[in-house]
Amino acid sequence: MSARPQTPLLDQVTLPEDLKRFSDSELTQIAHELRSETISAVSETGGHLGAGLGVVELTVALHAVFDMPRDKLIWDVGHQCYPHKILTGRRDRIRTLRQEGGLSGFTKRSESVFDPFGAAHSSTSISAALGFAVARDLGGQCDGGLGDAIAVIGDGSITAGMAYEAMNNAGHLGKRMFVVLNDNDMSIAPPVGAMSEYLSRLYAGEPFQELRSAAKGAVSLLPEPFREGAKRAKDVLKGMTVGGTLFEQLGFSYVGPIDGHDMDQLLPLLRTLRQRATGPVLLHVITKKGKGYAPAEAARDKGHATAKFDVPTGKQHKAPSNAPSYTSVFGNALVEAAAEDSRICAVTAAMPDGTGLGLFAERYPSRCFDVAIAEQHGVTFSAALAAGGMKPFCAMYSTFLQRGYDQVVHDVAIQRLPVRFAIDRAGLVGADGATHAGSFDVAFMANLPGMVVMAAADEAELKHMVATAAAYDDGPIAFRYPRGEGVGVELPERGEVLEIGKGRVVQDGSRVALLSFGTRLEETRKAAEALVARGITPTIADARFAKPLDRDMILELAANHEALITIEEGAVGGFGSHVAQLLADEGVFDGGLKYRSMVLPDTFIDQASPKAMYDVAAMNAEQIEAKVLDALGIATLDSKRA
Ligand SMILES: Cc1ncc(C[n+]2csc(CCOP(=O)(O)OP(=O)(O)O)c2C)c(N)n1
Ligand SMILES: CC(=O)[C@@H](O)[C@H](O)COP(=O)(O)O
Ligand SMILES: [Mg+2]
Incomplete structure (x- = not known):
């Protein structure tokens, strides 16, 4: 110091x-x-x-x-x-x-x-x-x-x-x-x-x-x-x-x-x-x-x-990275996609580096648009680019996209225009605190008719979602991913075009199904490991889509398990609410399914490390484990003491 x-x-x-x-x-x-x-x-x-x-x-x-x-x-x-x-x-x-x-x-x-x-x-x-x-x-x-x-x-x-x-x-x-x-x-x-x-x-x-x-x-x-x-x-x-x-x-x-x-x-x-x-x-x-x-x-x-730095030299103390950031994976995947499709273009509202579009701007300057701090305009501009036959990727932080919401509804969704929303900084972001948390996008995007909404569980999934969005021309599509590093999975050579509305089961188990939407999958896996030690092997699924939901997969999980728990890095009204609606519509609750939905709490969470913020939100591995035990009616030592 x-x-x-x-x-x-x-x-x-x-x-x-x-x-x-x-x-x-x-x-x-x-x-x-x-x-x-x-x-x-x-x-x-x-x-x-x-x-x-x-x-x-x-x-x-x-x-x-x-x-x-x-x-x-x-x-x-x-x-x-x-x-x-x-x-x-x-x-x-x-x-x-x-x-x-x-x-x-x-x-x-x-x-x-x-x-x-x-x-x-x-x-x-x-x-x-x-x-x-x-x-x-x-x-x-x-x-x-x-x-x-x-x-x-x-x-x-x-x-x-x-x-x-x-x-x-x-x-x-x-x-x-x-x-x-x-x-x-x-x-x-x-x-x-x-x-x-x-x-x-x-x-x-x-x-x-x-x-x-x-x-x-x-x-x-x-x-x-x-x-x-x-x-x-x-x-x-x-x-x-x-x-x-x-x-x-x-x-x-x-x-x-x-x-x-x-x-x-x-x-x-x-x-x-x-x-x-x-x-x-x-x-x-x-x-x-x-x-x-x-x-x-x-x-x-x-x-x-x-970052913190040394005053005399200005040298910043940055922790070494173990995996590429989601932002850079998005940026590189978009550059690769653009090499094969000259209709792909990119829109940022004054955040070219923050959204990972730097390389895209360098390679394809005539197809990259920094519209300045103008999210509303950026969304409508993207809508018209799409109407004009281009394939715009409108890359915005979740929190700033909020400002363009009427444009998302009125200019994009109602007109069913194929704007691709790349929603960065999804979930809790850390030091910037509540104002910058990407808490609401799943709720406000998934309630729009015709909007496809995806969340990447890891960086490989993100690459698939960029490819999926590039290939999808039937209407608007959004994919979200968090701030920071990926989990270190191997990146595929090429992104795979995912089947719209299809999730994946990543681990078979019994009694309880953990259905994750987004990067809580990693914490879900950790929770599952801890549960194995207690003799419970949960099924784990990655929903990939909040809209359209993978109805078959969800109804099967509900039919074959005593409890179903959804987990997402977003506020109430998002993925879990859509799942609950499906289960209610299909009469699944009549059969006694124990359903729980893990969402961000109904409060604005102050700045801390993302891990600490997710602790406040009760969404880390230990809390997922506790939720499973609670749903199955298994008392833990801690809960007995309390
Ligand atoms: C609605 C919105 N979009 C984007 C940002 C991200 N952002 C924060 S500061 C900033 C640049 C602001 O430039 P200026 O007002 O000139 O302030 P300076 O940093 O130059 O003092 C941007 C784009 C934001 N905070 N709010
Ligand atoms: C003040 C502001 O809005 C931006 O500077 C923001 O803090 C950037 O956040 P990231 O560090 O996640 O890019
Ligand atoms: Mg300035």
């Missing part, structure tokens, strides 16, 4: 109000110390580093000028909030970030009054700020009081439709509120899209300053080069837009761009805006992701997320 940094001024800050005692130059020093403290903390915990380093000065300046928690500071996504947590009474726990029982890696209402609105999914901050501003004006009340509302949103997050829905509404209502556009010219990957190019044009060449009525006077407080920027502003007015920037067209006063690392610009400008704003203001700040830590600044993702 590296020595902790010396932070003499920061040590005098417990809450934002403490910042008010310092001069501007001392605040600059505090920002330096805050950066060192952030680096030091993340080196011990791992987590999102680059975004926080890019907003250190902004964090200090906002807290020094505004009056949190009365003023509501809303960080979009929340992955940049570690410096904010350090300044808002949580420094003593900052080295527990993302650990079990520790601080969340995102903003969280239950954690602090200084987190007025929780986040982790992007592009919600402007809507939230507007809601607070309107509540204030209507005389609403909440913890800490209700003052100004300030959203800080990145150039990546402002690509999502929701941000424009909010600006459209805010411009119309005309309420005083602030949006700080933190433009570091990065998303997780380099940003894509016309909006990104537009923002670049706003600050390309000579910096400029165009202050509207809300911020009149601030110009005189700015350094000389920014005062001269009016010429550039005129170019922009003439060349690109009629009557000002896009933001002005939407009803905001646009201020900027300014250097977001220069406290001598940030502090006076924020003070002026705070004094004078009467309506919605957008302040455009230019920052660097990873600022001030060379290994982060040099990283391709500008240090977006990191």
